[in-house]
Amino acid sequence: MNQRAIVAAAAATLLSTLFVATPAMAQSKEKCYGIAKAGQNDCASLAGTHSCAGQAKLDNDKGSWKYVTKGTCKQMMGMTADEAKMAAGKKS
Template sequence: MTKLPATVFAASVTTALSLIGSVQTTSAQDVSKEKCYGIALKGQNDCAAGPGTTCAGTAKIDYQKNAWKLVPSGTCTSMKPPDGAGSLTQGPAPA
């Protein structure tokens, strides 16, 4: 059986604890943010936008209805892109 040096063990524990802390922080941030569809400019959407996009920065047109950005909770539907308003639900992919 191989023994771990104390410094390696301590570093592992520290890393694990920092990851747990970041998960809790992310959850707190998620509550204060919401996905807002149809407001992102071309190439400026946040991750996992929908069909036709693979991840962040892949929206093909401005205000793409299936591409979203995280915005402060409660502000999405008051945002006014040229073709209407932001939406809390995903629209169709561009043709």
């Protein structure tokens, strides 16, 4: 095989991989509060107790969130941001 054929084959493989992976990556995501395990949250908490991913101290903290596939949060017993804010307000 000559070098041009090798490069063409590699490019074709890369493009086919991208086309196959695109539908999975294109799925929309939503923030789901109250399901993150300690140290596995995706970003800052509602209460401001931490400001970055992986800093949640408690499992299922109502103020910490993870990205999940849209439409699956309720199935995991999670909450929207508004629901989490209300839950936090009721605790105070």
